Amino acid sequence: MNRIFRLTGCILMFLMVAATLEAATITYTDKMGRVVTVPVPVNRAVIFHFPDLIPVLGIWDKIVGIGRWAYDNDLIKATKPDIERAIPSTGSSNNVNMEVLLKQKPDIVITWSNYPEAVRFMEEKGLKVIAISPDSLPELYEVMRLYGRLFSKEGQMEHAISEMEKILNLIKERVLKIPVSKKKKVLYIYNKPTLVACAVGVTNDIFKLVGGINPASSIPQKHADVSMEKIIAWNPDVIFITDIAKYTAEDIMNNPQWKFIKAIKEGRVYKVPKSWSTWSPTIALISLWMAMKTYPEYFHDVNLEKISDNFYRKVFGIPYSKVKRIED
Numbered sequence: 001m002n003r004i005f006r007l008t009g010c011i012l013m014f015l016m017v018a019a020t021l022e023a024a025t026i027t028y029t030d031k032m033g034r035v036v037t038v039p040v041p042v043n044r045a046v047i048f049h050f051p052d053l054i055p056v057l058g059i060w061d062k063i064v065g066i067g068r069w070a071y072d073n074d075l076i077k078a079t080k081p082d083i084e085r086a087i088p089s090t091g092s093s094n095n096v097n098m099e100v101l102l103k104q105k106p107d108i109v110i111t112w113s114n115y116p117e118a119v120r121f122m123e124e125k126g127l128k129v130i131a132i133s134p135d136s137l138p139e140l141y142e143v144m145r146l147y148g149r150l151f152s153k154e155g156q157m158e159h160a161i162s163e164m165e166k167i168l169n170l171i172k173e174r175v176l177k178i179p180v181s182k183k184k185k186v187l188y189i190y191n192k193p194t195l196v197a198c199a200v201g202v203t204n205d206i207f208k209l210v211g212g213i214n215p216a217s218s219i220p221q222k223h224a225d226v227s228m229e230k231i232i233a234w235n236p237d238v239i240f241i242t243d244i245a246k247y248t249a250e251d252i253m254n255n256p257q258w259k260f261i262k263a264i265k266e267g268r269v270y271k272v273p274k275s276w277s278t279w280s281p282t283i284a285l286i287s288l289w290m291a292m293k294t295y296p297e298y299f300h301d302v303n304l305e306k307i308s309d310n311f312y313r314k315v316f317g318i319p320y321s322k323v324k325r326i327e328d
Contacts, residue, residue, distance in 0.1 A: 001297075005165060009238075017162070024040050024041075025037050025038060025039050025040060026038055026149050026150065028130060030113065030130045030131045030132060031113035031131050031133045032113050032116060032131045034119075034131065036128060036129070036130050036269055038107070038108050038128060038130075038150060039107065040149065040151070040152055041062075041150070041151050041152035042107045042108050042150045043062055043250065044060060044104065044105060044106045044108075044150075045062055045063055045064065045065075045107060045108050045109075045150070046063075046065035046066070046101060046104060046106040046107055046108075046109045046110070047063060047065070047067065047070075047110050048066075048067035048090070048109070048110060048112060048181070049067060049110065049112040049132065049279065050110070050132070050143065050279055051066060051067065051069075051070040051073055051076050051283075052073070052076070052279070052281065052282065052316075053144060053147045053157075053280070054076070054079075054080075054275060055075065055076075055079040055080070055212065055317060055318075056147075056157065056160045056281060057147060057148065057151055057156050057157065058156065058317070059152070059153065060080055060087075062151060063087055064087070064088075064104040064105075064106055065087065065088055065090035065101060065106060066087050066088075066090065067089070067090065067092050067093065067319050068078070068090075068091060069092065070083065070089075071083060072097060072201055073277075074274060074275040074323050075275060075280070075282075075316065075323055077321045078318055078323045079316060079317070079318055081124055082309075083096065085201040088100050088104070090104070090236060091114035093111045093114070093115050093118060094112075094114070094115040096121070096122065098122075098125065099121070099283065100120075102125060102127075103141065103293040103326055106127065106128075106305070107221070108129075108130060108150065109122055109127050109128065109129045109130070110129075110130050110147075110160055111129060111132075112130060112131065112132065112133055113131035113132060113133040114133060116131070119131050130146070132146075134202060134208060135200050135201055135222070136202060136204050136205050137202060137205040137206075137209075137240045137283075140279070140283065141161060143231055143275065144160065144281070145157055145158075145161075146160060147246070149217040159315075160281050160315045163281070163283075163284070163311055163314050163315050164281050164283070164315075165284075166285040167284040167285065167287070167288050167307065167311065168284055168287060169324065170302075171209055171210060171288055171291045172209065172288055174290065174291065174295070174298045174299060175209070175210060175211035175295070176300060176319070177298060178295060182295075183211055183213050184213065184236075184238055184294050184295070184304065185211035185212070185213045185214075185234065185236045185237050186210075186214060186236060186237065186238045186239070186240065186290075186294055187215065187216065187231070187238070187239045187263070188203050188207070188214075188239075188240045188241070188242070189240070189241055189245070189316050190242045190245065191242065191245050191246065192225065193245075193247065193252060193255075193258075194225055194226055194227070194228060194231065195223055195224070195225045196216045196223060196225075196226055196231070197214065197216060197223055198214075198216045198219035198220070198223055198224050199216070199217040199218070199219060199220050199221065200215075200220065200221055200222045200223060201223070201279060201284065202279075206283070206287050207290075208288060209287055209291075210290050210291040210295075211291070211294070211295065212238070212290070212294050213285045215234035215236065216234070219220060228257055228258075231258075231261065232260055232261060235261055236259075236262065237262050237263055237266075237268065237294075238263050238268045238270070238293060238294050239252065239261075239263040239264075239268065239269045239270070240269075240270055240271075240293075241269065241271040241272065242271075242272060243271065243273065243274045243276065243277075245271065245273040247269075248271060249270060251276075252264065252269050253267065253269055270293050272277070272286060272289075273289070275323045276289075277325065281316075282311075284308070285304075285308055286313060288302070288304060288307065289304060292304060309321065
């Protein structure tokens with residue numbers, strides 16, 4: 001009789017645990033202020049942005065649609081060589097291929113908050129949507145942790161964040177040694193050379209982290225198109241160019257409009273490596289690279305290639321050379 005009671009108790013406990021797991025949900029307030037409740041773990045997801053987090057979590061089997069830009073992402077191509085055959089494109093966050101999207105029957109769609117009309121349109125079609133757009137490093141961590149929670153892979157995401165923190169702490173330790181009088185003015189420019197990173201956003205956080213002074217931080221927005229005269233007046237010591245710009249560092253240095261700027265005179269104009277993104281754990285490597293370019297004398301003993309390889313192996317599960325070959 002006792003055995004029967006014990007067996008019955010075990011069955012009831014099993015059923016209770018199973019019901020709890022089945023009913024597990026997370027509630028998240030997204031960038032548009034919408035409160036979204038999602039059953040977890042997610043088994044069918046469409047990811048328009050932050051595809052770099054897919055290999056971090058090892059969730060390729062959970063992705064049923066992806067933004068078309070992922071097909072050009074070197075990290076994605078390295079970790080999922082058959083990406084174009086295996087996972088259909090659902091368009092982009094501002095140009096959604098609704099026919100494909102609905103056909104995939106996703107549990108959740110993660111997209112950019114910059115296009116609220118597209119978010120509302122997807123919602124009207126009965127889809128559950130989370131809109132994201134991190135404006136700071138803490139918000140980036142928040143989005144990363146959201147992915148971990150959605151797919152019940154919190155441990156893997158915390159491991160990635162820990163590896164990022166190791167690199168960021170290295171930067172902080174070195175930057176503390178730089179006297180205020182030696183701090184450099186740094187400028188980050190986008191597809192249009194006069195479109196600059198301002199006070200809001202992850203890029204300005206990087207500048208603070210690496211000890212750079214962003215003259216455009218007086219403008220309280222993400223980016224702004226400013227006059228050439230203003231850039232000349234700022235006279236930055238170092239200029240960084242976004243990786244997706246159609247022009248090169250040489251184009252800027254050879255442009256007579258820029259010749260009076262200190263960064264041009266000293267040849268300190270750099271384009272961000274194509275395989276790195278500020279919407280990815282690779283922001284840690286971008287930060288280290290920027291720190292080394294801005295203050296080479298304080299980072300002369302740092303082996304960026306070795307650190308990058310170690311990071312890629314631990315976070316993405318591949319050697320850095322695999323991505324670098326694609327980039328080259």
